Amino acid sequence: MKKLFNSTIGFIIIALVFTSCNNGESKSNSALSSNVAEKVYVAPGQHDEFYAFISGGFSGQLSVYGLPSGRLFKVIPVFSQDAEKAWGYNEETKPMLNTSHGFIPWDDSHHPDISQTAGKLDGRYIYINANNTPRIAKIDLTTFETTEIIEIPNSAGNHSSSFVTENTEYVVAGTRFSVPIPQRDMSIKDYKGNFKGSLSFLKVNPENGEMAIKFQILMPGFDYDLSHPGRGKSHGWFFFTTYNTEEANSLLEVNASQNDKDFIAAINWKKIEEYVNNGGGTKMPTNYAHNLYSDETHTATSTMINEVLTVNPLDVPGAVYFLPTPKSPHGCDVDPTGEYIVGNGKLSANLTVHSFTKMLDAIENKKFDGEAYGIPILKFEDVLAGSVEQPGLGPLHTEFDGKGNAYTTFFISSEVVKWKLGTWEVLDRKPTYYSVGHLMIPGGNSAEPFGKYVVAMNKITKDRYLPTGPEVTQSAQLYDISGDKMELLLDFPTIGEPHYAAGCPASLIEANSKKLYKLEENTHPYAAKSDADTKVVRKGNEVHVQMTMIRSHFSPDNIEGIKVGDKVYFHVTNLEQDYDVPHGIAMIGANTSELLIMPGQTETFVWEPKQVGVWPFYCTDFCSALHQEMQGYVRVSPASSNIELSWSLGDDF
Amino acid sequence: MKKSNIIMLIAALLPLGLFLFPLWNITLEAPQYPIPLGMNIHINDFADAHPHDIKNINLMNHYVGMKYIPDAIPEFKIFPIGIILSTLLGLIIAFKGNYKWFLGWFILMVVLSTAGLYDFYLWEHDYGHNLDPKAIMKFTNPDGTVMGFQPPLFGTKHILNFTAHSYPRLGAFLLGAGIFTSLIAYFVGKKQLNKV
Numbered sequence: 131m132k133k134l135f136n137s138t139i140g141f142i143i144i145a146l147v148f149t150s151c152n153n154g155e156s157k158s159n160s161a162l163s164s165n166v167a168e169k170v171y172v173a174p175g176q177h178d179e180f181y182a183f184i185s186g187g188f189s190g191q192l193s194v195y196g197l198p199s200g201r202l203f204k205v206i207p208v209f210s211q212d213a214e215k216a217w218g219y220n221e222e223t224k225p226m227l228n229t230s231h232g233f234i235p236w237d238d239s240h241h242p243d244i245s246q247t248a249g250k251l252d253g254r255y256i257y258i259n260a261n262n263t264p265r266i267a268k269i270d271l272t273t274f275e276t277t278e279i280i281e282i283p284n285s286a287g288n289h290s291s292s293f294v295t296e297n298t299e300y301v302v303a304g305t306r307f308s309v310p311i312p313q314r315d316m317s318i319k320d321y322k323g324n325f326k327g328s329l330s331f332l333k334v335n336p337e338n339g340e341m342a343i344k345f346q347i348l349m350p351g352f353d354y355d356l357s358h359p360g361r362g363k364s365h366g367w368f369f370f371t372t373y374n375t376e377e378a379n380s381l382l383e384v385n386a387s388q389n390d391k392d393f394i395a396a397i398n399w400k401k402i403e404e405y406v407n408n409g410g411g412t413k414m415p416t417n418y419a420h421n422l423y424s425d426e427t428h429t430a431t432s433t434m435i436n437e438v439l440t441v442n443p444l445d446v447p448g449a450v451y452f453l454p455t456p457k458s459p460h461g462c463d464v465d466p467t468g469e470y471i472v473g474n475g476k477l478s479a480n481l482t483v484h485s486f487t488k489m490l491d492a493i494e495n496k497k498f499d500g501e502a503y504g505i506p507i508l509k510f511e512d513v514l515a516g517s518v519e520q521p522g523l524g525p526l527h528t529e530f531d532g533k534g535n536a537y538t539t540f541f542i543s544s545e546v547v548k549w550k551l552g553t554w555e556v557l558d559r560k561p562t563y564y565s566v567g568h569l570m571i572p573g574g575n576s577a578e579p580f581g582k583y584v585v586a587m588n589k590i591t592k593d594r595y596l597p598t599g600p601e602v603t604q605s606a607q608l609y610d611i612s613g614d615k616m617e618l619l620l621d622f623p624t625i626g627e628p629h630y631a632a633g634c635p636a637s638l639i640e641a642n643s644k645k646l647y648k649l650e651e652n653t654h655p656y657a658a659k660s661d662a663d664t665k666v667v668r669k670g671n672e673v674h675v676q677m678t679m680i681r682s683h684f685s686p687d688n689i690e691g692i693k694v695g696d697k698v699y700f701h702v703t704n705l706e707q708d709y710d711v712p713h714g715i716a717m718i719g720a721n722t723s724e725l726l727i728m729p730g731q732t733e734t735f736v737w738e739p740k741q742v743g744v745w746p747f748y749c750t751d752f753c754s755a756l757h758q759e760m761q762g763y764v765r766v767s768p769a770s771s772n773i774e775l776s777w778s779l780g781d782d783f
Numbered sequence: 784m785k786k787s788n789i790i791m792l793i794a795a796l797l798p799l800g801l802f803l804f805p806l807w808n809i810t811l812e813a814p815q816y817p818i819p820l821g822m823n824i825h826i827n828d829f830a831d832a833h834p835h836d837i838k839n840i841n842l843m844n845h846y847v848g849m850k851y852i853p854d855a856i857p858e859f860k861i862f863p864i865g866i867i868l869s870t871l872l873g874l875i876i877a878f879k880g881n882y883k884w885f886l887g888w889f890i891l892m893v894v895l896s897t898a899g900l901y902d903f904y905l906w907e908h909d910y911g912h913n914l915d916p917k918a919i920m921k922f923t924n925p926d927g928t929v930m931g932f933q934p935p936l937f938g939t940k941h942i943l944n945f946t947a948h949s950y951p952r953l954g955a956f957l958l959g960a961g962i963f964t965s966l967i968a969y970f971v972g973k974k975q976l977n978k979v
């Protein structure tokens with residue numbers, strides 16, 4: 131109790147020191163030097179130097195910004211339905227949101243990570259995790275569309291995800307909440323010793339980026355918070371921070387904050403890969419969805435898989451070790467050389483850095499400090515590279531500039547601190563507005579960072595923007611880190627919670643961005659590739675309309691013979707083959723969203739007319755000078771009517 | 784073989800470049816087309832400058848009632864035959880004829896090319912003026928006559944929101960070079976004869 135009292139006093143003193151320090155800083159910051167505006171000004175028509183992919187947190191999506199301008203280009207729907215783009219509303223993309231729990235319209239998207247080749251960003255794909263109902267999505271950076279979502283069984287709170295190894299051999303998904311594996315009916319109080327934490331390794335197909343769960347390591351029932359791969363010398367290892375090594379199941383804010391040190395779990399995945407390649411591991415019955423979207427059929431398929439390969443870490447000696455790390459570490463970050471593993475102990479006053487070389491030495495010389503559930507714990511002093519002494523309060527995440535410097539966010543003291551790897555001295559600090567979570571340097575978690583900017587992502591903005599009622603925007607802040615001192619350049623609002631981001635030079639992606647889908651490659655089963663292919667077919671009370679759209683009409687645009695009680699499928703193909711000419715379609719009374727169809731694409735919505743009448747539909751995207759004329763009518767007759775189906779275009783005069 | 788006949792041989796072969804390279808190009812610039820739309824005219828084909836350009840030109844033009852650019856026109860059959868026959872004739876002249884024949888071939892080619900250009904002009908005029916009476920948008924000239932949308936035969940012209948450029952391409956230059964070379968062959972042949 132006395133100890134707690136003393137440390138509380140200590141915290142208050144530190145807080146006061148930093149508060150006054152912050153005040154001084156913010157004053158000097160408010161007098162922004164005049165060239166700051168030039169640094170973020172991207173003239174009309176000019177392109178930004180970097181892409182920044184900022185996750186939307188509880189929005190479930192991924193936003194695409196330009197740096198240094200902070201301009202928003204696109205919100206890519208990933209885990210949440212998006213009525214604007216018909217994501218999860220049209221018949222083609224509904225299967226993308228299928229899970230073992232059925233259709234799920236929302237999730238919490240956290241950690242985008244760009245694929246790598248030889249430790250460098252290659253700009254092909256982004257992987258991102260769904261936190262709530264554990265899933266990993268792949269976004270294709272030629273179309274900027276989500277093309278794959280795979281569910282992670284035996285996981286809960288999929289948070290230490292979705293980071294890629296240096297050649298994108300694997301995408302890794304670790305569980306935050308340990309759970310009974312397999313799931314069963316048991317008392318929550320029996321958590322300790324019975325729940326397990328799964329760390330999933332998803333093998334990536336180098337041809338097309340597709341994922342398949344290769345194995346799951348069933349670890350002790352801690353919370354696996356964040357992770358990063360080893361690189362360079364430490365390639366082949368993966369590091370996960372843990373908290374709640376107390377294995378508390380209630381009031382975790384207190385009960386999971388008791389141990390002086392939790393762990394970073396070091397996993398030799400190459401060793402485990404070899405073990406399972408030689409027939410090791412146990413197949414466990416389970417049930418999870420694997421959803422794939424095709425750019426040819428423009429349609430997603432969902433496949434249920436009912437088995438997963440699990441590995442007990444004790445069966446692979448020498449593959450898993452624990453590195454003691456103070457106070458519920460959050461971020462787990464590996465420097466560009468692969469030597470340093472930073473444990474951001476969020477309740478610690480210091481920042482702990484482990485040495486990979488010392489870790490190997492400690493393993494070789496068996497410098498153990500006991501074990502946890504049979505997993506050796508390495509001696510803290512023997513793996514410690516150094517610590518940054520009292521850099522701030524509440525360290526969460528660290529990124530690197532590739533010039534020997536590290537940048538760490540401090541949530542409680544609301545600042546970014548720059549420090550030097552190896553000497554552990556603090557070089558600079560700048561306030562954030564306010565309560566910063568992650569930060570992102572383009573390529574900052576690869577062997578070759580582009581250390582020009584850092585983006586800090588803030589949870590709270592209070593007075594920083596015009597007020598918008600009780601809910602105000604969260605925000606990102608851009609700092610120039612090219613000089614000795616960081617310089618705040620720009621605040622910009624974000625979608626949802628800007629949880630984490632990935633960035634890379636525009637040149638890696640820009641030239642590969644697709645302009646349209648080729649009509650001749652469209653193999654959608656209901657595509658109408660010319661006016662001659664259009665038709666309306668009845669199958670019982672199901673009616674399939676194969677329709678085309680091109681500036682500035684639908685074909686057909688007059689349909690008769692639909693009856694109340696019919697289920698009408700509008701399969702609409704955009705015949706345009708020109709860049710940036712999407713068309714939309716919306717039907718009065720349809721219990722779904724519009725469709726927004728890109729050139730060469732086919733999408734489908736369902737309409738179940740409930741009222742007799744003549745009902746219009748129209749183009750929702752201002753496509754052309756005759757956009758307002760792009761409309762049509764469907765005649766709906768009583769269920770008992772015997773009016774034959776008929777359809778037409780332009781024969782009324 | 785005489786020097787002049789060798790030059791004539793080259794002159795006769797140069798127009799064959801029309802089978803490899805486009806004859807003419809029409810490019811349409813507009814604010815919403817930062818990458819302009821373009822059509823390359825070959826002696827046997829209309830080709831997209833960038834994928835789908837002709838389809839998109841047709842889409843633009845239907846608003847003012849212009850007809851679609853046809854997939855094929857009779858000229859695509861006649862022009863290649865004309866080029867092959869005139870080349871054959873040129874070759875025969877190169878091997879058998881003297882400088883007077885070279886001049887004859889030169890005149891023939893000038894006449895044929897002029898006829899070809901005139902034919903191209905007629906097609907362009909029809910394309911630009913023979914408009915659908917139900918055209919979505921109808922424009923009139925300041926004098927009240929119906930506005931035409933004929934692209935220039937040669938040069939640059941502003942048509943509504945578009946700037947149209949019409950210029951010869953490598954195939955036409957090779958044809959021109961061939962015709963000009965036959966004239967050189969004529970003068971060289973004549974000079975050689977005078978020396979003798």
